[in-house]
Amino acid sequence: MTMKSRKCKLSRKQPARRATIIEDLDAPPSQAQCVAMIPDEGELYWHGRIKRALAEAGFITRRLEREEVHPVWHAWLTRTTFNLAPDNDTAVKQLRKVLRLCGIKIDRDVFSINDRRGDRLRCVFLLDLGSPGVLQPRPFYANNQALLWPAPR
Numbered sequence: 001m002t003m004k005s006r007k008c009k010l011s012r013k014q015p016a017r018r019a020t021i022i023e024d025l026d027a028p029p030s031q032a033q034c035v036a037m038i039p040d041e042g043e044l045y046w047h048g049r050i051k052r053a054l055a056e057a058g059f060i061t062r063r064l065e066r067e068e069v070h071p072v073w074h075a076w077l078t079r080t081t082f083n084l085a086p087d088n089d090t091a092v093k094q095l096r097k098v099l100r101l102c103g104i105k106i107d108r109d110v111f112s113i114n115d116r117r118g119d120r121l122r123c124v125f126l127l128d129l130g131s132p133g134v135l136q137p138r139p140f141y142a143n144n145q146a147l148l149w150p151a152p153r
Contacts, residue, residue, distance in 0.1 A: 046130030050075070053102035058082035061135070062120075068132040072124065079119040088113045095123065104129075 050073075051061040058081035065074045082098075085091045092111050099106055110126035 044131070044133050044135050046127075047133065047135035049102070050099065050104060051135060053099055053104060056102070057098040062137070064135040066127075066130055066132050071126055071128040073127050075121075075123040075125070077121040077123065079121065084121075088116065091116075091121075 047064050047066070051064055054061055054077060058079065060078040060080055061075065062078060063074070063076040066072070085094060091113055096106050096108065096111050104127070106125050106127055111123065112125070113121055113123050115122035
């Protein structure tokens with residue numbers, strides 16, 4: 001058996017390419033990094049995520065609370081730039097859509113607006129995510145001396 005030498009033929013249409021090392025920037029994180037991203041049970045991750053979703057749409061979250069025993073959420077909101085419909089049924093659809101676009105899916109029958117006074121809303125919905133707790137902005141102090149309203153207990 002004889003071996004013939006094979007010559008590489010380079011065509012003029014495609015020049016020879018140099019080997020380059022490409023760093024994979026979209027590589028999935030390691031298991032240790034994934035574990036570090038998981039929030040603890042006591043953290044208010046979902047509270048912050050809901051607050052950010054509503055803030056992007058044009059709402060100020062005055063208070064956001066998840067009950068301890070049931071997955072019932074209460075949200076006290078103030079409308080700033082969002083054009084909310086005057087009737088509650090359409091307004092509920094708009095709020096659910098805002099949350100759904102940010103990845104928080106809430107069923108249609110478990111979201112309601114309990115109280116509506118001008119630009120202020122009080123909403124209640126069921127969401128079986130997150131840990132019980134209250135997310136409320138820090139109270140405003142006038143000249144760092146007197147508390148303008150009492151903190152809830």
